Amino acid sequence: MTTTPVAGRTTTVAARATDLSKIYGQGETQVVALDRVSVEFRQAEFTAIMGPSGSGKSTLMHCVAGLDTFSSGSVRIGDTELGSLKDKQLTKLRRDKIGFIFQAFNLLPTLTALENITLPMDIAGRKPDKQWLDTVIQMVGLRDRLSHRPSQLSGGQQQRVAVARALASRPDIIFGDEPTGNLDSRSGAEVLGFLRNSVRELGQTVVMVTHDPVAAAYADRVVFLADGRIVDEVYGPTADSVLDRMKRFDAKGRTS
């Protein structure tokens, strides 16, 4: 795994969180999930968010992706400030600007693979860009599986459909929540490969939450979270460097 230097890449920001806090409960029972987190996700960059469980990595992603509300601070997708949006506008934003890949329940069992891929555009009432769709399908290698239903596809194939769906509507940014969590290592590697290719070849922006150092090594940059704060950042990670960094958390956890 070679590292990719940041220099020379475009520096336009696709999404940005500033002083983002998320607090559950009040008083004695108050839990701070995110504590004044500031982070930028640049265009055409593949970012992995890592951290021990309970570090707030999923919460961070949910807040930036407009799935969850936050207590204070600001989140911007492109030029849009999320904090002021109502549910209806948030829904529209997710539909038009964001792509999602989840750990499970990614696909509707009643729809074929192709229908699942075009679902966000169906919802928006837009016609898919035929050429782009072809490119995406070609890339994930699903051409001969398009009329299959999810129950007829393997787990890896299903997740590839999910990747294709996220890419098909050309969103500003794609969020993945443990996208390889339910897959065996080979299928996982395939899916991650597609995600990296989409960044390299298609200029897509991808943010992925994971706890797997091998998965994180596919990213251009890894952001480490602990106790609701960003504690470190690594560019051009390798599985080993990520693992080392993670081990330090554990050690710190034990000593402190």
Next chain:
Amino acid sequence: MFRTALRNVLAHKARLLMTVLAVMLGVAFVSGTLVFADTLSNAFRNQSAKSYDNVAVAITSYANPDDPKEEPGLSRKTLDEISAVDGVAAAHGRVDGFAGVADPDGKLIGVGWSNKGSNFAPGKDGKDPAYTFTDGSGPVKDDQIALDKESAAKGEYQVGDRVRVATNGPVKEYTLSGVFTTEDGAVNAGGSLVLFDTAVAQKQYLKPGYFASVTVTAAPGADDAKILDAVEPLLPTSAEAQTGQALADEQARQIEQGLGSLKQVLLGFAGIALFVGIFLISNTFTMLVAQRTKEIALMRAVGASRKQITRSVLAEAAVVGLVASVIGFVLGIGLAVGLRSGMAAFEMKIPDGPLVLSATPVIAAIGVGVLITMFAAWLPGRRAAKIPPVAAMSSVHAVATTKSLVVRNSIGAAITALGAVGIVAGASGGGDNGRILIAAGAFFALVGVIILIPLLSRPVIALVRPLLVGPFGVSGKLAGQNAVRNPRRTGATASALAIGLTLVTGLSVLGATVGTAIDKMTTDNIKADYMVSMANGGDLDQSALTALQKAGGVSAVSPQQSVYFELGNDDFVSGSAVTPGDIEQVLNVDVISGNLGSLAEGQIAVAEKTAKSKGWKTGDSVPVTFNDKKKGTLTVGAVFKDSEFLSPVLVDTKVVNPHEVKPFIPQIFVKMDGGQTSANEKVLIDALGDNPAITIMDQQDIRNEFGGAINTLLNIMYGLLAMALIIAVLGVVNTLAMSVFERQQEIGMLRAIGLDRRRVKRMVRLEAVVISVFGAVIGIGLGSFLGWAIGETIADQIPGYALVLPWDRIGIFLVLAGLVGVLAALWPARNAARLNMLNAIKAE
């Protein structure tokens, strides 16, 4: 295991809610009906016991007053002899018949069939024990009457007022001498009772000096049976005596029989509710079992036997059934009370009495509720037992194998085919046997279709899918696919509506068909502008005919007077005496041979079928024996085509009237210059002396009169539809709530990738509408088929029969079904839209 079952019930309270509601409704109907019937029959029994309280012996004459050879009733002499019998305190002679009272506007007070007139029969003390006067006193003069309190109140009459009373003769005016209360049955049924002086009543209803019945009161300490023995030898052969007790018992028995049919109708509603409920209950338990697959597998893994699993599900059902039944029973008592006051509101007077709560309704209601629930849960219970222990380890839900659907579909297809064959065979066979065959076929077809519904759901719903995608886009597309995702569940949900709509559509088709046929028949056959008849369905006086003949603007008038005479050598033939020359102007007479003018020459006209069977032709002479046994010959002057509105034999009134004591005229047809106008109607009313007891119907009224029974029946059946609709709503709510629960993650994902709340709601709502309308379409299809089949069996009895599909009503049914869906989806759709996206998409 029972503890597990109980825990499960408590854990799934919300999900069992609809099941509880469905069982509760059914049980409420069963218990409400039984308690209501018990209460009612108890009240009636007390009432009839009370009305015969003072009666030791009652004597009724069955003599024919028109037979000159017989004593027409019980004479004054017989009455005196009875009064003299040992132990008799008093004997009151009674004579009664129809009497209608006009309110100040000239309208009839009370319902037509129970407007009674009788005589005031004072004893030596000047009082009649049957009537208690609250104001004034009994009528003792020719021009006096007394009225029951309620009728007097309705007409706002005070003692001393002049009251117009119609018997079947002309209207007369009387002075109101008193107002009374009574235990008389007719009055209690919402009718009116007029008391005349005895001599007036005798003249009116029988013959001067004679009574139709006698009631005997006993002296203190006298034995009713001994009086009966002493009275019997004094009576003419045509009279019968009974003790008051025996009469009260007899009346109570008749009331109970009358209530029996009401009870059956109500239990029918309950039966439908419970039958439809079975699907809902079964659905719920299937889903509960599916959700609990892992739990059950775990229990199996730690050593529970299959039997124990089944038993645990059944125990759960029993607990649910019991809770629902107890609540249902309490509701049922409320329903019984409500029914009673409801009937009072419809002027059906019911005697007061306490609410009767016997053991039978309690046992029946709760037994039915518990057993139905357990029965419905039995299949899901068995399915639960088949879950292998290994399922505890895997995350895969036990999916129904296609094999069982293949078996199910083959069985369903066979049963449906059997039913369809039965229905078609019955339709082509016709008659009563045909109808029995159709009923059996209908049962099988319904059961078969219910079994097949899961299979049918895919193609039928696939047909409407384009309609959903067009206007509703992605919500519609997803809804259409969700609706067929679990065909069994969709099928069971749709069945509830299908059953109700099969019954109702069948009857609507039949009603529309028969109604149209009757309309056509009436229009084709009745040329008269008006039909005049008595409100109580009795006969009109001769004076009415004379009055109509004299009325201005009347161009033709003919009675249809019932005549019974022996024609030819053998039996009685029913005929109509009519006015020659006018009859063909008021009714359509289709002459095949001869001419109707011959009626005026004293000849007869015979219907084609009768002529054929008797072998008569125009010009033949036929021997006749009239009602008074006089013999003669009549010539056949014409043969006409059979018609529902014409008797087989027509004859001039002048020919038969000399032989009749009193002509029996049920109706008179009138044609007027200028047709049906309010002025003409006024002329007729005036001509008949503004008689409240006579009804004048124009052609539309006549059509309503004949079609009325069908509409009443249809309205009862629409009640059935309402019942099925309520259960169907519960069923759809149930299914949707479960579906939304099972698809939380999916819905969460859809929300995440951009489906807004409004469209999530719409998706759930459309699914509900699709399922409901699917059920309705199945029901309407099957119902129309049944309506056609039953119609075929009666087609030969109705000339001009043609199948009519009531598209307007069918359209309403479909819209109603759609509304059921929208209504049922309210709550589940809200739930779906409010789902917490983050919880929903979290991995297991």
